[in-house]
Amino acid sequence: MVLVGVQDVHKWYGGQTVLDGVHLELTPGDRTALIGRNGSGKSTLLRLIHRVEAPDAGSVFVRAGVQVGMLEQDPDFPPDATIDAVADAAFTELDAAQLELETLERAGLDDSDRYARWEPLHEAFERRGGYARRARRDAVLHALGFAGRGAQRVAGLSGGETTRLALARLLMAQPDVALLDEPTNHLDLAMRAWLEGFLGRYPGAVVVVSHDRAFLDGACTRTVEVRRGALRQADVPPSRYREAERERELLEAKTRENQRKEHERLSAAAAQMKQWAGQNAKLHRRAKAMEGRVERFAQTMLDGPAPLDRTTRFAFPAAESGEVVLDARHLRAAFGERVLFDGVHLGLRRGERVVLVGPNGAGKTTLLRILTGERPSDDPRGAVRWGARVRVGYYDQALARFDPEATLLETLLRLVGERAAHDLLGRFMFPFEAQYKRVADLSGGERARLALLDLTMLEANVLVLDEPTNHLDLEMIEALEDALDAYQGTLVVVSHDRRLLTRLAQRVWEVDDGRFEDYAGDWSYYQRQRPLRRPGPAGDGDASGSERAATGGGPRRPDGDERSTWQLERAAERLEAEVERSSAALEQAEADLARLNDVAAERPDAVDASELAAAGEAYTAAEAALLTAMSAWSDVDTLLQGRRAAPDAAERLLE
Secondary structure: OOOEEEEEEEEEEOOEEEEEEEEEEEOOOOEEEEEOOOOOOHHHHHHHHHOOOOOOEEEEEEOOOOOEEEOOOOOOOOOOOEHHHHHHHOOHHHHHHHHHHHHHHHHOOOOHHHHHHHHHHHHHHHHOOHHHHHHHHHHHHHHOOOOOOOOOEHHHOOHHHHHHHHHHHHHHHOOOEEEEEOOOOOOOHHHHHHHHHHHHOOOOEEEEEOOOHHHHHHHOOEEEEEEOOEEEEEOOOHHHHHHHHHHHHHHHHHHHHHHHHHHHHHHHHHHHHHHHHOOOHHHHHHHHHHHHHHHHHHHHOOOOOOOOOOOOOOOOOOOOOOOEEEEEEEEEEEEOOEEEEEEEEEEEEOOOEEEEEOOOOOOHHHHHHHHOOOOOOOOOOOEEEEOOOOOEEEOOOOOOOOOOOOEHHHHHHOOOOHHHHHHHHHHOOOOHHHHHOEHHHOOHHHHHHHHHHHHHHHOOOEEEEEOOOOOOOHHHHHHHHHHHHHOOOEEEEEOOOHHHHHHHOOEEEEEEOOEEEEEOOOHHHHHHHHHHHOOOOOOOOOOOHHHHHHOOOOOOOOOOOOOOHHHHHHHHHHHHHHHHHHHHHHHHHHHHHHHHHHHHHHOHHHOOHHHHHHHHHHHHHHHHHHHHHHHHHHHHHHHHHHHHHOOOHHHHOOO
16 A cells, blocks of 8 residues: 655756656555765655645655654744653544544444444554554653653753654654654664664654664665655665665666667668668668667667766874873763763773763763863863873864854865865865855754864874764765774774774773773674673772672672572573563454454444453553563563673672
């Protein structure tokens, strides 16, 4: 069933063609990654599907009764609304639909007109998960960091939290078609992993625009690329799509070459036949036929290759620093009574590559600000000492050292000559006309590219990068990856881009729940070791087990769980059995509900409305029980995986 159809749609802005006769269909279960360069038309296509913009030609079809929802990056919540009020408002349509269903059922479905209204309404209500909406509310709010905060006013949330709440509202409402433009903005790694799984089970159609490549590969099964006004589609995730596109381009190049050779052969044969026809009138018809064959073959030949898109490559030159790059001691940060980290001692040596991770709001940016001197440590003993010949480059998307009223070209002319300025701006994907934009008028992606350009000119041998991939398109992210991979200096990076973390990390710093942890290994090492170092109470710092014993805490297992491995294995077995029982109960509840619906469809007077409502409530309760059992089993399984990854580590402290 087609939920939304885009048919021969054209869209122009001024004299620029953004979409040129594109076609797209969305059906239930579609999980589509919408990719393309910044400014290629991705957001325009989403707005057309959402019908907040109209096409200049062509049409956008939305099936009757289908709800289309789009994530708002700047949501407008009532100023006095609470998180609970926003959550309740997400179900306004579903609550109204249930009320109408109950009204129709009480009146009796034996009336053909009432049943004709009830049937499509009930089908849409089930399709959007109406019976399970309360359980979905709890799961979404918990996963996105709003559990237990229902009474908090929206006006007191940060910008990132407000955007996350808008995402939560959309997911709770579960529209038939969900349009997600950069849903991973302001999500930490755990939230992104949860959202990836949630979208994988989404019953409707999902269209996702994101610069997180690992997220797109995990959440999406189809790729649609917006390129030069056209759409290219393939039923594969983005990483495989790009490989398939390269193979297709190679095959087309070979086909063009073969067609060219065949066209030359046919043309030569037709020319020869025409020459012979001048000497023999009987060959005139044959010559005409040969010329017609050449013309028909020319019509079947592939068009020439599309003009190559501009590509970019850049580097971060760096002079050599001293061996010891950084020595920082007694670092502490707190906001009121909340301690982000305390007693942090860290150091860096030349050439190390560190990634700094942790949940949103844990203190990552605060730690970077202390290291770069923008903020002092809250501990009066705090000291940050950079080594000999160290030159620090800080990724500053705020562009503090640039004049906001100056144009891009004027900004670069103050640093380099005119030709070099044009070359640099072109390398960072600023076309000639964009080079005359004021710095104050730059988009998020343009500001990010200018900040990177600025770093390439500093010749810094220490780069401190806070979310450098935000607002960059996929091609620029890959160019940044290549530049950082070739970088000869020392690197400290905050990012939620798992591909970038996996490629760069040689050491991982984690700030979480008031604790700082230093993992002396790459990303896979961090993932294996983290369950063994689950943070304890804030303020423990790096105290050893013997130090904790001296304070009366006793030796603890590294993962913070006092159960033995044997006990965890038995708990896992019990919880697996509980998951199986809950799953069977949910299947039975689903079957009972489906049976009653079938009976009501054939004999409306044979099913009482209260019986249908009770079956719906039983289904909701069974789904909630399964979610609870799955969550408990997942926690125990994570502990067991950590124990098994280092089987002796958990026991040595107890010997």
